[in-house]
Amino acid sequence: MAKTESTLVNMVLALLIITAVAGGTLGMVYKVTKEPIAAAKLAKQQKAILEVVPGFDNSPTDEVYELTSQEGYVLKVFPCKKGEELLGVAISTKTDKGFSGEIKVMVGLKPDGSIINYSILEHKETPGLGSKMQDWFRVEGSKQTILGMDPATAKMTVSKDGGDIDAITAATISSRAFLDAITIAYNTYKKEGGKK
Amino acid sequence: MNQLQNFTKGFFKENAVFTLLLGMCPTLGVTSSAINGLGMGLATTFVLIMSNIVVSLVKDLIPDKVRIPAFIVIIASFVTVVELLMQAYLPALFESLGLFIPLIVVNCVVLGRAEAFASKNNFVSSLIDGAGMGLGFAMALTMLGAVREFFGSGKMFDMVIFPEQYGMLVFVLAPGAFIALGYLIALIDKLKKA
Numbered sequence: 001m002a003k004t005e006s007t008l009v010n011m012v013l014a015l016l017i018i019t020a021v022a023g024g025t026l027g028m029v030y031k032v033t034k035e036p037i038a039a040a041k042l043a044k045q046q047k048a049i050l051e052v053v054p055g056f057d058n059s060p061t062d063e064v065y066e067l068t069s070q071e072g073y074v075l076k077v078f079p080c081k082k083g084e085e086l087l088g089v090a091i092s093t094k095t096d097k098g099f100s101g102e103i104k105v106m107v108g109l110k111p112d113g114s115i116i117n118y119s120i121l122e123h124k125e126t127p128g129l130g131s132k133m134q135d136w137f138r139v140e141g142s143k144q145t146i147l148g149m150d151p152a153t154a155k156m157t158v159s160k161d162g163g164d165i166d167a168i169t170a171a172t173i174s175s176r177a178f179l180d181a182i183t184i185a186y187n188t189y190k191k192e193g194g195k196k
Numbered sequence: 197m198n199q200l201q202n203f204t205k206g207f208f209k210e211n212a213v214f215t216l217l218l219g220m221c222p223t224l225g226v227t228s229s230a231i232n233g234l235g236m237g238l239a240t241t242f243v244l245i246m247s248n249i250v251v252s253l254v255k256d257l258i259p260d261k262v263r264i265p266a267f268i269v270i271i272a273s274f275v276t277v278v279e280l281l282m283q284a285y286l287p288a289l290f291e292s293l294g295l296f297i298p299l300i301v302v303n304c305v306v307l308g309r310a311e312a313f314a315s316k317n318n319f320v321s322s323l324i325d326g327a328g329m330g331l332g333f334a335m336a337l338t339m340l341g342a343v344r345e346f347f348g349s350g351k352m353f354d355m356v357i358f359p360e361q362y363g364m365l366v367f368v369l370a371p372g373a374f375i376a377l378g379y380l381i382a383l384i385d386k387l388k389k390a
Contacts, residue, residue, distance in 0.1 A: 006259040014258050018266050022273040029277050036284035044287065122291075126369065170365075 049090040052108030052117040056080035069188040093185035097177040100124045105181045114150035130174030151186040206328030213336035214384040218304040224373040233341025235289045237334025246274045248326035251314040267310045275300045
């Protein structure tokens with residue numbers, strides 16, 4: 001087959017056909033993958049909720065409501081109940097004070113505001129340093145853990161800043177950001193009087 | 197050149213990373229662990245094979261003057277397909293590679309093979325070339341990832357080999373990528389000459 005000449009008509013036609021076919025294909029793939037992608041995101045969210053407030057028997061994602069923090073972040077609050085009793089709330093919180101961009105954390109608070117557990121949803125911190133967040137703040141019997149702490153009585157800052165928590169070695173900025181995200185969740189939840 | 201040579205050239209003789217030094221951005225960026233390197237390598241391999249096939253099939257229909265934009269559209273489409281599929285079926289891997297998947301579009305290896313090989317060769321040769329170059333790229337990324345993971349955090353494919361606190365953190369960070377890559381290139385060069 002002879003090579004198509006580079007005339008204006010041929011060029012326009014070739015590009016038109018290629019972009020049209022590409023667009024069509026992408027549309028199809030998007031449609032096919034739309035549901036699995038949504039399901040994967042939801043599964044992750046549910047896993048995080050289960051991790052931070054275990055033992056509920058309702059469906060927190062159906063009862064979700066939103067609170068706006070002082071900083072203007074819209075936080076999703078997932079109430080976790082066993083029967084009628086409120087076990088706690090899972091709050092998806094975030095901060096932009098990270099070492100490289102946003103950190104999103106799911107944190108579980110008891111109705112009185114003390115911390116049950118947390119789970120990192122998204123971060124872009126340095127691998128091997130800031131990324132240790134997921135495990136660092138739950139090491140028991142140390143000044144690292146935030147589990148069981150009540151931000152009303154404890155100082156939720158790193159010990160370098162006079163707080164009660166030891167920062168991740170060589171990742172103070174990430175640690176500060178992480179605690180900031182938790183504090184945002186706590187303050188916002190408390191401001192609303194811990195309703196529901 | 198027979199097809200076997202056509203396939204194997206991607207591993208050493210014309211290896212994208214170690215010999216041609218193409219696609220350095222993902223090479224240095226994602227190889228903090230062996231599994232990330234492998235994932236990125238395989239994603240690139242898929243794009244490379246598919247774009248090589250399509251380019252070799254439509255090469256006669258595309259006027260010369262618009263061939264580069266045409267190739268870019270073809271490559272970008274396959275990259276988006278990979279991105280969507282990964283997000284849907286391998287969310288964990290997608291999270292760790294995240295930002296780098298869309299960057300496959302501008303990976304010189306892919307456009308380079310479309311321009312230098314697929315636009316001049318038939319369908320079968322292009323497929324084999326894509327597979328060879330892609331797997332060679334994946335091999336290089338996995339090796340680099342394994343070296344960095346081993347020295348940096350004492351693991352290999354997430355298996356603990358020695359405790360993490362004895363690891364040299366620099367290997368996990370960006371400078372370690374350059375250092376490890378430099379030594380690997382030197383080593384491969386030595387082996388090629390031997």
